[in-house]
Amino acid sequence: MKKLLVLLYLILASWSVRAQQDSVRVSLLTCAPGTEIYELFGHTAIRYENPAEGKDLVFNYGIFSFNTPNFVLRFVKGETDYRLGVVPYSYFEGEYAVRGSSVYQQTLNLTDEEKQKIWDLLEENYRPGNRIYRYNYFYDNCTTRARDKIEDCIDGKVVYPQAEEGVTFRDIVHRCTKGNEWDELGIDLCLGSEADVPIDGRKQMFAPFNMLEAARGAVIMQGDSVRPLVLSESKVVDVEPEEAEPGFPLSxxxxxxxxxxxxxxxxxxxxxxxxxxxxxxxxxxxxxxxxxxxxxxxxxxxxxxxxxxxxxxxxxxxxxxxxxxxxxxxxxxxxxxxxxxxxxxxxxxxxxxxxxxxxxxxxxxxxxxxxxxxxxxxxxxxxxxxxxx
Structure with missing residues (x-):
């Protein structure tokens, strides 16, 4: 009888641990654009939920401060440092709701081991000596960082769908600045001929909504096993975009x-x-x-x-x-x-x-x-x- 009780206890404990592991969710968050020039392209972050431990956190690689010494000069030179920030999801959700930006959540189809890996990786990344990085608009930004961290935790290879051919950096910039002609002019005057060279699908993922589309059709290949990268998708913040203040009347x-x-x-x-x-x-x-x-x-x-x-x-x-x-x-x-x-x-x-x-x-x-x-x-x-x- 005693052995039977021990066995029953072990089974229940195993089920409990399994249930806790299954309740952990890792999601890719994609935020709609705002009205400021640095908000026109949208934003990407990673959400980690572990209800058993009371964790619901957003890891955000897009934190910067205008109060940084010589910010404008450093930005023009390309020497801007961004950092990883962590906030409770409720704060993140409230910020984007107030701003008038909807947020899309793609829950990732990760194994228990992969979920633990990404937690360990993000926790390590948030250490004071690791959280700051040199920002590069096209190649190393909040979106590419989130993508790379997700890929680093996956046992297998993430294969993305065929991207649109012939697309350039400038094409994507123009899609994001549509309706903001003065902002588009300023960016156009700064970008050179390299911005007009066709880029592959991976480079196109520098833009948050390009990343969302790529993740939507991506699969994880591990040996003979193939599983979708995204388990489910939902709109966790659904708001009307904030109306931009009237700008200069002439184009x-x-x-x-x-x-x-x-x-x-x-x-x-x-x-x-x-x-x-x-x-x-x-x-x-x-x-x-x-x-x-x-x-x-x-x-x-x-x-x-x-x-x-x-x-x-x-x-x-x-x-x-x-x-x-x-x-x-x-x-x-x-x-x-x-x-x-x-x-x-x-x-x-x-x-x-x-x-x-x-x-x-x-x-x-x-x-x-x-x-x-x-x-x-x-x-x-x-x-x-x-x-x-």
Missing amino acids: PLSCVCILLVVTCIIVWLQLKWKKVIWAWDLLLFGAQGLAGCIIAFLFFFSIHPTVGSNWLIVLFNPIPLIYLPVMIYKAIKGRKDLYHLINMAYLTFFIMIMPFIQQEFNVTVLPLALCLLVCSTGHVFLYYRQNSK
Whole structure:
């Protein structure tokens, strides 16, 4: 009888342990975009639930602080450090509900051993000496980190479905910035030709919703065994997106077209009055030079991916800003300025080769180049008109 009771106790204990193990869930969380520029692409995190131990935690690799010393400079240089943060799920859920971002949960089809592995891995990753990492927007971000940690705990190989072919980093960025034309313009001006090279499915997973789609069709292969990566999917935060505050009413293209019309009017007035309106040179070429300083800094000093191959450095560079005092002085004195003759030929050449450069330029680039070309052409015509008598 005593042996029977012991055996019954062992069976019940085994069932209890098994039930506790089965109650553990590991999920991939994908958050809908917000309204800020750094929220436009969405977000990814890992949820770990262990009701028997009272654990319901979210591991978030997307934590950063604007208060970090020299944050803007470090971000531009590509030296931004992100860290792993851990919060109770209720806090995470509340934050995204208030923000107006829905959250999708994909419960992973992991074995008990794999669940324990990912817990140990995440716990180790959260140690003070391990939680900080060097963020890289395309190759090492909150989404790729979550994917890699999940793969590291799996006994077998995760095989993802065939990804869309011919997709580039810029294509995915444009999908995420759709409807936010000014943000898209800023990003487009920074990205170079490397952003227009087709990428494979794994690289496409840098974007949270690309990762969600990939996980949805992925399988785990272990020997002859094949099981789906995702056991179930649900929408754990279902809210209406927060309405973005009204931005600038005109699109970048509209503004640049207006700028081109104004430049043409200024040039016409200069020819009519036979006098250079040098304040317009100060505004136009000064803005070109300032934009060129940013692009040149990214081109030569930033370690961000793709910015070092930006052909826009041909159009936007610091030379006009450096030369600007001489340009204004000669304009005021009515002296010949070879800069405008050279610039006219230079810009004409750039516009002609644009279709052949393996880089997708923002729609505003051509009218911007035409503004500069019209302005320099006006200077050349004005000088020869004044000295043709």
